[in-house]
Amino acid sequence: MTIRPFHLPHDLDTMNALVMQGFEYPENPEWSIRADEKESMLDRVQGAKRMWPLLRFLRFFSPIFKDIMRGFIAEKDGKPVGLINFMRQRDEPEWNIANVTVLPSHRRRGLARQLVAAVLDDLRARKARTAILDVVDKNLPALRLYQEMGFEIFTGSLEADLEAGAAIPDPTLPAGWTLAPRSRFDWQSGFELAKRITPKNVARYEPPVEARFRFPPIRPLIGSLFMKLGGDDSKRYVLRAPDGTIAGIAWYSCRTKQGGMNSAGFDLDPAHPELAQFMLAHAISTIQAASPGRRIEFNFSDWQPALFQAAEAFGVKKRFGSHRMGLKFQ
Template structure:
């Protein structure tokens, strides 16, 4: 038995294979990685493999790319049985534990704890000050582990899903507001909105920082190539209040143009303008379903944006799984 640092790009395929198996929960199948998600994961790995020479070059010349992906693998008899995948959030000193998993037959042996502690040590070595992660609500062993090593539950989110069978009509915006398409590189609009509406308890662990929203040019290029390589068509927009010119909401839709994976929606809306929720949902659904209706659509909703929940449920979305978001000061 041994633990080692992940070696990119050599370990990309083992990581994908391990994640597809480690995140299976027979007693709670809605928690498990689904077949379409496995297809999307494999597509991501293939694209990353093709792009890795460029990623490696950027990592040499761009400090912002050096912590693009890091982590550890636990091996038994030369075979990977556990992993901890980590990413720095932009150029900030905040890190996200994207994936911590152990194969079911190797659980309850302290492997996950050792992987988590190694990850925290790595984050400290890289100058990180805060580590974040999501854990499924109801996954008591994982939640208990994170609490014991010092993580605090400070927020959460619920993931909704639906699979529309028809194209959703384009909606009419309410009087007094206007909608605008924004570039994927435009960071100031999402930064300013998040800074205004994110609650204080969330900003304690997830402060709204320029380095979280403003991507370096190399990172922007890699993200664009990853989307193109996987057939993902992203579209961003914002909604203005006409009288004040203030941005009161923003959204992102990611539609897949070929089989495998899921379409994703992302939405932020000032609670003072909650009446816009239905328009923004229908606007994004129109963009996604015009691309194609053969994919499940998924949307994560943070608990501090709870005013979004009922409108999504009213148009056919259903709850899939809930997460606790946890953080630790290092």
């Protein structure tokens, strides 16, 4: 067995193939990658390949682009059988680990442990401060592996779906409240909200400090181009109270190409749970109008239960829960 570094852009197709095969769980089908997810992922991989000349140039000027996607690939007799990716968060020494994937035919041989160990060794050499990953809460073998390697659970989330269906009417906000489009260059709104509402257990690994939110102006432009080439359009909103206080933010991804899926995420001040229903209604009606006939995938933080409770009223169904785990190097 050989474990080698992940190389851009040559390994994008390899990554795509491994994820599509490796994220299949016949015994737990709700964990498996769905057909529309595969369609979206394929378009995004093709978009990334088209953007590579620009990204290669930008890597000389910013750690964000230099470390946009690193990783390792495990090979058996020259054939890829496992994958892991990791990416820097902003310019901070904080890293996200993703796509921990082993083909079903090569599981239970310690390969995932070798891949994670390779990443942790690499991050130590880079003087990383923290590493964060997500794992399905009922995937006990993976959970035990990460705990044995030093990760601890610090929060969680719910993945949920709304299948394509009848449109819902636009919601009406209480008097004085506003929900307005948010500029792609606006990092301050998310920072202001996070400072007020981030729980202590989450702040231990994802502290609401300015450096984690501020980004160079070119980053949202590159992100917008990547989404366009990948067949998606992003929409962002900010919810304000009558006194101007930011009470919530929302972000939607709407498909512009054939096939694929839509998605949405939210942050809402827990002091205003009564507005969760409005935020969900706005998300569903906006996405359905922009990209009808497709499933909408939602991600809800477990410390914001009002959002999922509101979603259930619109027919959103839980798919699975996840633990968010962190490891500190320093």
